[in-house]
Amino acid sequence: MDGLAVAAVAVAFYIAWNIxxxxxxxxxxxxxxxxxxxxxxxxxxxxxxxxMGAYLRGYKVMKTVGKGIVPEGYLTMEMAVIALLAAGVWVxxxxxxxxxxxxxxxxxxxxxxxxxxxxxxxxWYTLTKIAAAWIVSPVLSGLLAIVLYRFYSFxxxxxxxxxxxxxxxxxxxxxxxxxxxxNFGTNEVANASGPLVGAGFMEPKVAGIFGAIALxxxxxxxxxxxxxxxxxxxxxLGPISAFAAQFGSAIAVSLxxxxxxxxxxxxxxxxxVVGVGILAGRGVEKSVIRDIVFGWVATPLTAVILSLAIFxxxxxxxxx
Numbered sequence: 538m539d540g541l542a543v544a545a546v547a548v549a550f551y552i553a554w555n556i557x558x559x560x561x562x563x564x565x566x567x568x569x570x571x572x573x574x575x576x577x578x579x580x581x582x583x584x585x586x587x588x589m590g591a592y593l594r595g596y597k598v599m600k601t602v603g604k605g606i607v608p609e610g611y612l613t614m615e616m617a618v619i620a621l622l623a624a625g626v627w628v629x630x631x632x633x634x635x636x637x638x639x640x641x642x643x644x645x646x647x648x649x650x651x652x653x654x655x656x657x658x659x660x661w662y663t664l665t666k667i668a669a670a671w672i673v674s675p676v677l678s679g680l681l682a683i684v685l686y687r688f689y690s691f692x693x694x695x696x697x698x699x700x701x702x703x704x705x706x707x708x709x710x711x712x713x714x715x716x717x718x719x720n721f722g723t724n725e726v727a728n729a730s731g732p733l734v735g736a737g738f739m740e741p742k743v744a745g746i747f748g749a750i751a752l753x754x755x756x757x758x759x760x761x762x763x764x765x766x767x768x769x770x771x772x773x774l775g776p777i778s779a780f781a782a783q784f785g786s787a788i789a790v791s792l793x794x795x796x797x798x799x800x801x802x803x804x805x806x807x808x809x810v811v812g813v814g815i816l817a818g819r820g821v822e823k824s825v826i827r828d829i830v831f832g833w834v835a836t837p838l839t840a841v842i843l844s845l846a847i848f849x850x851x852x853x854x855x856x857x
Contacts, residue, residue, distance in 0.1 A: 545614050545738060546747075548621040553729035553748045555628040556640045557583075557755025560725055560803055564718040564783070571779040573710040580760070582711065583718045584753035590722025591730075591745035591752075597797035599727040599734045599741050606648045606664060607735075611657035615857045617732035619654075620647030623843035631832055632759065638832040639801035640725060642671065646837035648732065650844020670798040671833075674789045675808025682785030682809035683816045689777050706776035713783035720790040721802055722749055731799075771807065771829075772814030772821045782809035804833060 564586075565579035574582070607616075624643035631638040645667060652659045689709070696702050722745070729751065730744030739747070774782070786805035793800035807829055814821045851857045 541614050541618070542738065545618050545621075545733060545736070548618050548625065549729050549733050549748070550751045552621045552625040552628070552640070552644070553726065553751030554755035554759075555625050555632065556725050556729055556748075557587075557752035557757075558759035559628050559632045559638060559755075560640055560721065564721050564802075564806075565714045566806065568710040568714050568779055568783070571710070571774045571776050573707055573776055573779065574714070579714065580753070580756045582714055583721070583756045584749075586715045586718035587722035587726065587752055587756075588746065588749040590719040590724075591726035591749040592722075592742055594723040594794060595727050595730070595745040595748075596741035597727075597794065599731040599744065606645065606660055606667075607652040607657045608660070611652070611655065612648070612732060612735045614736045614738060615851070616651040616655065617736045617738075619844055619847050619851065619857070620644065620651050620732050621729070623647040623650060623840050623847055626843055627836060627839050631836075636828060636832045638829075638836045639671070639803045640729075641799045641801045641803075642833065642837040643840040644729075644731070645799065646840025647844045649837075650841040651848060653841070654845050654848040667798055667800075670793055670796075670800045671804060674793060674800045675804040675811075677792075678782075678786040678789040678805040678808035679812030680785075681788050682781045682812040685785050686778055686781035686813045686816055689781060693777060706780075709780040710776065710783075713780045713787065717783050717787040717790070717802070717806070720787050720794060722752075723794045724790055724799060725802055726752060727799060771810045771825055772817075774810070774813075775817070778813040778817050781813050782806060785809040785812065801833070 564583050565574065568574045569576055569579050624640065624647040627643050628638060628640050649659060693702055693705065696705070726745055726748035730739060730748040733739045734741055734744050783806070786802065786809040789805045790800060790802050811821050811826065848857060
């Protein structure tokens with residue numbers, strides 16, 4: 538393996554680790570915030586189901602990220618390294634600040650940046666579909682979470698046994714988190730490995746396993762701050778509202794997976810949490826939401842700028 542290949546693998550590992558650090562809160566932040574699962578239990582569940590999702594269903598989104606934005610043949614190994622590095626730098630900054638930003642947006646921004654830098658034809662139609670999905674997914678997640686919250690509140694109110702209710706709470710948390718983690722592997726792992734697949738360096742299933750392992754390590758080592766933001770800072774979550782937010786966002790991401798669109802699970806889970814927070818009458822912390830939305834807007838633009846800057850720096854020293 539030559540130096541460029543080593544660099545590509547290292548940067549892909551870095552971005553997947555970042556995804557685990559920042560975005561794993563999307564799968565289990567609500568369950569941890571509601572006190573249903575411990576941090577360790579949550580990260581172990583994430584690792585198992587992310588691996589399954591990446592290996593079994595990750596190929597569709599990998600194809601969109603790796604070949605759908607910039608045509609096949611233009612995204613070389615060097616360009617993949619630049620796109621991933623630009624995304625990783627920004628996501629690390631956001632993670633340190635505890636902001637659940639969209640790694641999807643960062644990767645897409647990085648790919649656009651290298652496309653513009655090399656004057657490659659950018660598929661703006663595909664980008665329009667992706668951007669539309671970014672807007673629709675949190676709204677849809679919020680609506681689905683509201684419907685689920687009403688339904689499960691009705692079901693639980695008809696159960697008389699306290700022990701049965703407690704068991705149901707934990708089962709729903711594990712089910713919802715596992716479903717979200719599976720979708721997380723299906724959609725988010727593609728963000729790290731898609732450029733490597735597009736550059737012809739890895740097959741989709743190998744890339745899925747590689748990305749899932751790195752992502753799981755990120756969830757285990759550096760995800761607590763963002764998990765705390767999602768689980769506790771936006772609104773006060775109970776067991777039913779936590780499940781409704783998780784499951785509603787998971788359904789929205791599943792629909793995006795079906796169409797091969799790299800949506801943001803960060804945006805989806807925040808939409809779900811906001812939806813149930815408003816419905817349950819607990820309200821939401823507007824300042825936290827404002828910071829999160831700012832991160833969503835800034836992420837793709839910052840990634841494009843960083844990608845262009847890194848490309849320029851690499852070209853000055855003869856690396857591209």
